[in-house]
């Protein structure tokens with residue numbers, strides 16, 4: 001751990017000095033203008049955050065430290081006999097700003113394996129919840145129970161020097177990431193497999209072990225988990241889960257508290273819960289139509305019905321993207337390689353042909369194309385992971401890599417408490433009158 005920490009510290013010192021220089025020279029330069037509409041409409045397009053780990057381009061999609069998803073698939077180390085990137089490699093890339101070697105990834109995997117023991121009281125806290133509790137609620141309760149282990153909070157209480165915040169955030173992050181697969185798998189086995197739990201396999205990589213503990217030992221399912229954990233990890237800083245983690249962390253709430261807050265945002269249906277909504281929507285459509293192989297005409301009619309009843313078509317649209325999400329495309333490629341004839345997967349592809357022109361014809365939707373959530377569930381169902389209420393937990397495990405790597409950077413760069421100004425409509429009226 002010291003090796004990777006020392007390397008990080010050296011990089012963070014250089015970045016801090018660069019930012020200081022930038023601000024000295026250009027600190028008063030305007031980076032944008034804010035209109036009244038933006039203030040009322042979700043702050044779309046306002047640049048107001050620094051997030052070092054990834055950057056979203058509306059046309060091209062996400063780049064992690066400059067690397068697109070197809071590039072990551074080529075450049076990040078894979079498991080032995082595998083071809084999908086190992087998410088530990090992406091974590092290293094987001095944290096360090098440079099591509100890892102095979103040894104670097106093995107080092108991260110080993111750190112996570114050594115820190116993966118989850119204390120019993122976390123399982124007790126989850127077990128105290130009714131079995132009907134949504135898996136995301138169980139997950140956040142599990143993370144909150146684990147907060148007893150925070151060294152950030154302990155060290156802060158002991159008078160930690162602000163120069164050491166990053167160090168404590170680093171320690172908490174590695175422990176938290178190491179333990180999340182066990183918590184997620186525990187929830188899955190408790191809720192859906194009669195609490196027949198499966199012990200971790202200390203020889204497996206982070207995502208492979210998650211698949212194993214959930215009870216899926218198929219080689220291609222492990223590969224799916226590696227891809228899934230990689231592509232869901234980060235989507236720059238303004239999305240609800242990343243922004244919330246950053247905001248809560250800015251109060252010097254420790255990484256457990258900040259991440260749990262972010263995951264409560266991920267649990268919303270317009271954000272990460274959309275992955276469960278997509279499969280629920282398709283299953284309901286199949287039931288109503290009485291077929292598991294609907295035609296494009298039937299799908300089009302069902303989409304119209306969804307819109308007429310004042311609901312969104314889940315998995316479509318995006319606040320920033322204006323093209324098909326490359327994370328959707330990466331999953332489509334996985335589907336074509338591993339399950340080209342799967343009916344549900346083919347339905348997802350038919351929906352992709354059908355939905356965009358319909359949404360476009362409404363004239364008000366800025367992005368009619370599919371996002372990451374439009375595809376993920378169908379791949380999981382293919383392997384027998386049919387319990388769609390669980391899907392957002394998988395998203396949450398992956399998202400930890402990005403939001404927590406960012407949180408370490410927040411503390412290393414000494415970012416202050418985040419506290420933007422708000423207005424009332426009365427104050428806006430007075431402002432307009434005074435213009």
Ligand code: NMX
Nearest residue numbers: 270271272274312313314315316317318319365366367371
């Ligand atoms: N189906 C129906 N209506 C939509 C959709 C959709 N998929 N997407 C946007 N709209 C509506 C939106 O509700 C709004 O309507 P109104 O003016 O009546 O309030 C109008 O189109 C304009 O919205 P946009 O500016 O295009 O989108 P916005 O940036 O506000 O919202 C989402 C982005 C992602 C919240 C929105 O597209 C949506 O609700 N999509 C479905 C849910 C979803 O897939 N979420 C997952 C996003 C990815 N993730 O994992 O977080």
Ligand code: MLT
Nearest residue numbers: 234235238239240319371
């Ligand atoms: C995400 O992955 O966070 C979503 O695509 C939402 C977003 O970027 O706003």
